Amino acid sequence: MKLLTRSSIYFSVFFIIILLLSGTGLFYLLRTLVYEEVDEYLVLEKQFIQDRYEEQGLEFLDRIRDSQNIMISDVFSVLPCTTDVLQDTFLVLPHEDELAPFRQLSFAVGTDSTYYFITIRKSLFETEDLVESISIAIGFTILCSFILLVLLNVYGQSILWKPFRELLTTMKFYDFRSEVVFPEVPTKIDEFRDLNTHLTNLTGKLKQEYQLVKRFTEDASHEMQTPVAAIITNLEMSFQETVPEERRRNYIAEAYRSANTLSRLHSALATLTRLENGEFEDNIHIDIPDKVRQILKSMQDLIDAKKIAIETVENASISIWINESIIDLMLRNLLQNAIKHNVPNGSIWISFEKNLLKIENTGKPYTGDPERLFGRFRKAIDSSPSLGLGLSIVQQICHLENFTITYSVEEALHTIILTFPSMK
Amino acid sequence: MNILLVEDDTGLSSSIREFLVGQGYVCETTAQYSDADLKARLYQYDCFVVDITLPDGNGLDIVQTLKRNESPAGILIISARDSLNDKVKGLELGADDYLTKPFHLAELNARIKAILRRRFQGGFDRIEEGVLTIIPDTREVLVAEESISLTPKEFDLLLFLVNNQGHVLSKETIAEHLWGSFMDQADSFEFIYYHIKNIRKKLNNSQAGNYIQTVYGVGYTFRIS
Numbered sequence: 001m002k003l004l005t006r007s008s009i010y011f012s013v014f015f016i017i018i019l020l021l022s023g024t025g026l027f028y029l030l031r032t033l034v035y036e037e038v039d040e041y042l043v044l045e046k047q048f049i050q051d052r053y054e055e056q057g058l059e060f061l062d063r064i065r066d067s068q069n070i071m072i073s074d075v076f077s078v079l080p081c082t083t084d085v086l087q088d089t090f091l092v093l094p095h096e097d098e099l100a101p102f103r104q105l106s107f108a109v110g111t112d113s114t115y116y117f118i119t120i121r122k123s124l125f126e127t128e129d130l131v132e133s134i135s136i137a138i139g140f141t142i143l144c145s146f147i148l149l150v151l152l153n154v155y156g157q158s159i160l161w162k163p164f165r166e167l168l169t170t171m172k173f174y175d176f177r178s179e180v181v182f183p184e185v186p187t188k189i190d191e192f193r194d195l196n197t198h199l200t201n202l203t204g205k206l207k208q209e210y211q212l213v214k215r216f217t218e219d220a221s222h223e224m225q226t227p228v229a230a231i232i233t234n235l236e237m238s239f240q241e242t243v244p245e246e247r248r249r250n251y252i253a254e255a256y257r258s259a260n261t262l263s264r265l266h267s268a269l270a271t272l273t274r275l276e277n278g279e280f281e282d283n284i285h286i287d288i289p290d291k292v293r294q295i296l297k298s299m300q301d302l303i304d305a306k307k308i309a310i311e312t313v314e315n316a317s318i319s320i321w322i323n324e325s326i327i328d329l330m331l332r333n334l335l336q337n338a339i340k341h342n343v344p345n346g347s348i349w350i351s352f353e354k355n356l357l358k359i360e361n362t363g364k365p366y367t368g369d370p371e372r373l374f375g376r377f378r379k380a381i382d383s384s385p386s387l388g389l390g391l392s393i394v395q396q397i398c399h400l401e402n403f404t405i406t407y408s409v410e411e412a413l414h415t416i417i418l419t420f421p422s423m424k
Numbered sequence: 425m426n427i428l429l430v431e432d433d434t435g436l437s438s439s440i441r442e443f444l445v446g447q448g449y450v451c452e453t454t455a456q457y458s459d460a461d462l463k464a465r466l467y468q469y470d471c472f473v474v475d476i477t478l479p480d481g482n483g484l485d486i487v488q489t490l491k492r493n494e495s496p497a498g499i500l501i502i503s504a505r506d507s508l509n510d511k512v513k514g515l516e517l518g519a520d521d522y523l524t525k526p527f528h529l530a531e532l533n534a535r536i537k538a539i540l541r542r543r544f545q546g547g548f549d550r551i552e553e554g555v556l557t558i559i560p561d562t563r564e565v566l567v568a569e570e571s572i573s574l575t576p577k578e579f580d581l582l583l584f585l586v587n588n589q590g591h592v593l594s595k596e597t598i599a600e601h602l603w604g605s606f607m608d609q610a611d612s613f614e615f616i617y618y619h620i621k622n623i624r625k626k627l628n629n630s631q632a633g634n635y636i637q638t639v640y641g642v643g644y645t646f647r648i649s
Binding site: 226236251254 | 433435436438439440442443446477502503504505506507524525526527528529530590591592594597639642645
């Protein structure tokens with residue numbers, strides 16, 4: 001059901017109830033007014049009769065006995081009624097065969113066992129008509145204005161809601177996969193303008209997310225399909241009968257290498273997904289300098305092979321509340337990068353400050369934007385055998401744990417600064 | 425026939441190169457866009473096999489350059505991107521064919537042969553192997569000028585085998601070539617066996633000899649012994 005229809009129905013129902021109540025109220029108010037008027041007249045009349053009777057006695061009563069609206073009953077020896085009686089009654093009009101409403105006042109006059117019971121009447125016929133006509137006139141006016149109001153309401157609402165309907169139509173046909181920005185619907189109404197702005201922002205974010213996901217799937221498919229292609233083609237070559245045994249082993253080794261790449265890729269992607277899903281809990285206190293030393297020890301072979309000198313400076317102790325495998329994964333990635341992308345006989349400087357870990361290493365100069373390397377499948381040298389996922393994993397962890405990380409390159413010096421949130 | 429292979433994965437590119445060399449082509453490889461672009465401008469190749477995602481550029485740009493220079497070379501795109509958009513874009517730019525990774529070498533070979541045949545008609549409209557003559561355009565197979573009738577699938581299978589002469593084709597490769605990659609593999613292997621059996625029988629009846637050899641556990645190969 002349309003908002004307009006529904007609001008019109010509510011409007012009409014309320015209006016009809018109000019109309020009925022106020023109409024009835026008005027009718028009774030008018031009638032009360034009329035009754036008061038008539039009753040006052042009757043009381044005055046009674047006063048008049050009583051006064052005249054006291055002045056003129058029975059003679060006056062005889063004179064008025066034939067009046068149309070006065071009825072004098074027979075003589076009573078006892079007082080027929082102690083108080084005056086006011087009541088409604090219906091009588092047949094003399095010239096019409098119709099009952100007409102009357103208001104009557106009955107009272108007694110007389111003294112000493114001679115009492116007269118007198119009833120005076122006043123026709124309500126004309127006044128009733130008046131009340132009716134007034135009610136009809138007022139009712140009609142109210143009804144007309146009601147219809148007019150409903151029509152105006154319908155018209156006004158349809159103008160007011162027009163931008164909203166336009167927004168709906170725009171939303172219906174909007175495709176966030178297209179390059180087009182969510183269009184602006186012209187309106188002067190704040191709420192609709194807000195809605196429009198929020199929709200534009202929302203679709204903007206959706207568009208961005210969509211592009212990211214699309215890029216990621218394309219990249220991931222490229223990174224996966226290529227090793228698969230290498231496995232298939234190498235194996236295909238290896239079972240050719242004409243291939244000498246030595247070459248055959250080469251083909252198989254190549255396929256094996258590609259299979260390993262694929263496996264590493266899968267586990268890196270799985271780690272990223274697990275991080276995104278927040279599957280790491282069980283936090284404990286970790287002493288960062290300790291952890292770094294421990295990891296360096298496990299990488300001693302790599303360090304020795306490249307003859308890298310490592311220097312650590314501990315200016316402050318850092319202890320953070322985190323899942324052990326997460327911090328292990330992150331530090332391992334960072335240190336591994338510092339070793340892997342180092343030059344032979346290079347150096348690594350590690351310093352621990354308050355809430356801050358700095359890793360500097362010598363390496364090859366990199367001209368691009370270092371922050372770009374945080375992106376998925378981004379490598380310093382695109383043809384390198386690394387997956388390009390290490391730093392994305394690090395960044396995902398930083399994002400998760402509210403760490404900030406910066407990466408800068410100056411000439412051949414690469415610097416990673418990791419800032420931990422201050423512990424309370 | 426000269427082929428330039430532009431592919432950044434060394435494992436993949438070396439196996440493709442060795443395969444193509446084994447098939448009698450002269451094959452050069454490069455992993456860089458800049459290098460490929462330079463080579464495309466300097467030298468003449470009969471066919472380009474180009475990967476789209478390259479470390480320093482987009483393979484589609486090479487296609488564009490070749491087309492702008494009105495190169496007569498055939499172009500085959502090999503890419504991991506298998507969205508319809510990429511395919512349409514590649515073919516619109518003027519590539520002759522689009523092969524999605526991963527692929528079988530025999531499939532690559534068949535596509536390259538088809539491209540070269542289309543590009544350089546002369547001498548390619550008839551394939552003559554031993555007493556066999558195959559005319560791909562009319563889908564005819566002749567043994568000593570006498571036509572033998574093969575079903576469409578049998579013809580495709582024979583052509584695929586002949587095109588990859590001396591190369592062992594695995595059952596998977598054959599199944600994918602004939603029925604597409606969505607065919608349930610276990611089923612299609614049976615089909616392959618029956619098709620091979622029929623072809624052998626028909627060739628034997630025409631005294632053409634047994635050119636199709638079974639490689640135990642792997643597949644089949646076509647060889648003029």
